[in-house]
Amino acid sequence: MDVARLAALDAAQAARLLSEVREAALAGRRARIAPRPVIEQSWGRVLRSGVDPERDRRSGLLSCDEVRRRREESALRHVLPVLREGLLPVADAVQHIMVVADADGRVLWREGASAVLRRADGLGFEPGADWREDVVGTNGVGTPAVVRRPVQVFAGEHFVRSQTSWTCTGAPITDPRDGRLLGVVDVSGPLESMHPATLAWVDSVAKLAEARLRDLHLASLERLRAVAAPVLARLAGRAVVVDRDGWTAAVTGMPYVRRVTLPKSLVPGHLRLAPLGSCAAEPLAGGWLLRAQERPLARAARRVVLDLARPDRAAVAVTDATGHWSRELSPRHAELLFLLAEHRAGYGAAGLAEDLFGDASRTVTVRAEMSRIRRYLGELLQHRPYRFCDDVEVEVSLPDDPCALLPQSTAPTVTQKRNAVHEARIAALETVDAPHPG
Structure with a gap:
C-alpha cells in the first residue's frame, strides 16, 4: 500500500x-x-x-x-x-x-x-x-x-x-x-x-x-593539530594528541590510532590507556597530550587491592612505579576481578563464563567485559588464560558480613564463597561455645 x-x-x-x-x-x-x-x-x-x-x-x-x-x-x-x-x-x-x-x-x-x-x-x-x-x-x-x-x-x-x-x-x-x-x-x-x-x-x-x-569535527582536529605540532616536535618517545572525546589529532613515535578511549572524567596526571600503557595526561587547548612513560615499571612494587568491603561500592586500587590510583567498579567488573583474584592460575573464556553465569557458552560477553577491564588494568593482566600477572600482589578486602559480599551477584562462584565464609564462621562460633571436657 x-x-x-x-x-x-x-x-x-x-x-x-x-x-x-x-x-x-x-x-x-x-x-x-x-x-x-x-x-x-x-x-x-x-x-x-x-x-x-x-x-x-x-x-x-x-x-x-x-x-x-x-x-x-x-x-x-x-x-x-x-x-x-x-x-x-x-x-x-x-x-x-x-x-x-x-x-x-x-x-x-x-x-x-x-x-x-x-x-x-x-x-x-x-x-x-x-x-x-x-x-x-x-x-x-x-x-x-x-x-x-x-x-x-x-x-x-x-x-x-x-x-x-x-x-x-x-x-x-x-x-x-x-x-x-x-x-x-x-x-x-x-x-x-x-x-x-x-x-x-x-x-x-x-x-x-x-x-x-x-x-566541524575535521576542522576542530585541524586546529588542535596546529597547536600540537610544536609541542610534539620537542618530545622524544611516544605521544598522541587527542581532542576531548579521544579522537586523534596527531601522533609521534608510534603508529596512528583513530581514537583513544578516555576516562569519563580525565584529569592531569598518570593513567593507563590501551595504546600507550602507562602515560601522563596534560591538557592542551581543545584536547589532551598523552605521553607514554617509557621507563620500566618496578615489577616488585605492583600491588592491586580489590575493595569489596562495602556492598554498595566496589573499587580497585593500584600501586606501582608510576604512583597510586583507584577506580570504582561496575558490579560485573567487580565479579570478574574477584574471580581472577580467587583463581590466580587463571581462566579460559568458557571457564570464566561458567563461574560467572553458570553457562560456559557465554564467552562473547566475557571477552567483551574483559576487554573493557584491560583498558584500565591492561599491564596487570594477562590472557590465554585470563589472569593477574604473576608478579602482581593481589589483596581482596571482604565485608565483615559474608552475606554482603557482592550481594547482587548470582555468579555461582560468588554464591559459593558467600556460603562457605558464612558456614566457616558459624562452625568457629560453635567450636568456641562447645563445652570443654572435664
Whole structure:
C-alpha cells in the first residue's frame, strides 16, 4: 500500500483506510490491507511496552533549566542553521512544524507555523516532552530513533488515537564519527498538507546535518593539530594528541590510532590507556597530550587491592612505579576481578563464563567485559588464560558480613564463597561455645 501517494491524492480517503487498518490490528482482526512492515513492527513493540492506544499518556516535562542544559550540551545545536534553512521555509508554507529531539526522545527545539504549534501543544508535543516510542506510541520521533532510519507515520498509523489527525516524518541524526544516535529531526502537521516527497526531503536535510557535523569535527582536529605540532616536535618517545572525546589529532613515535578511549572524567596526571600503557595526561587547548612513560615499571612494587568491603561500592586500587590510583567498579567488573583474584592460575573464556553465569557458552560477553577491564588494568593482566600477572600482589578486602559480599551477584562462584565464609564462621562460633571436657 503506497500510503504517501494515496494521501496526496485524497487525504480523507487515506485517513479512513488507515483508521480501518489500525482498528482491525488492535482488535486482532485481519484488515483489508495489511499495515506497512515498519508500522506493524512498531505497533508490536508498543503493545509489548504497555502503551494504551485510547489513552493520551504523557510523562513529565523537563524543566526549562534542564531543556536549556540539554540544548547547550547537544551536538545538534551546531546544525540547527542547516535544519532551519533546509526545512522551515517549506514547513511554514504547508503549515507544518519542525521538531528536533535528542537521543532520549526529549523535544529540545520546535519551530514553525504558529497555528500548528498551538495544535501541537494540545498533543503534548512541546519542548521538554518525552516522545519515545514506548512512552507515546508509534510516532515520527520515537520510531525513527528505534529503527535508526527515516520513517513517515500517516494519520491512523499512529498508535495512540489522539495523534491520528497528524502526519509525522522523522529522520535520525547520527554522530558521523562513530554512528552514535544524537537525536531525530521531525516535520509534523495535518495529514491534508502532507506531500509524498516529504520523507526523502527530511532524510536529505538530516544527511546534510551529519555532513556539517563531520566538517566541524575535521576542522576542530585541524586546529588542535596546529597547536600540537610544536609541542610534539620537542618530545622524544611516544605521544598522541587527542581532542576531548579521544579522537586523534596527531601522533609521534608510534603508529596512528583513530581514537583513544578516555576516562569519563580525565584529569592531569598518570593513567593507563590501551595504546600507550602507562602515560601522563596534560591538557592542551581543545584536547589532551598523552605521553607514554617509557621507563620500566618496578615489577616488585605492583600491588592491586580489590575493595569489596562495602556492598554498595566496589573499587580497585593500584600501586606501582608510576604512583597510586583507584577506580570504582561496575558490579560485573567487580565479579570478574574477584574471580581472577580467587583463581590466580587463571581462566579460559568458557571457564570464566561458567563461574560467572553458570553457562560456559557465554564467552562473547566475557571477552567483551574483559576487554573493557584491560583498558584500565591492561599491564596487570594477562590472557590465554585470563589472569593477574604473576608478579602482581593481589589483596581482596571482604565485608565483615559474608552475606554482603557482592550481594547482587548470582555468579555461582560468588554464591559459593558467600556460603562457605558464612558456614566457616558459624562452625568457629560453635567450636568456641562447645563445652570443654572435664
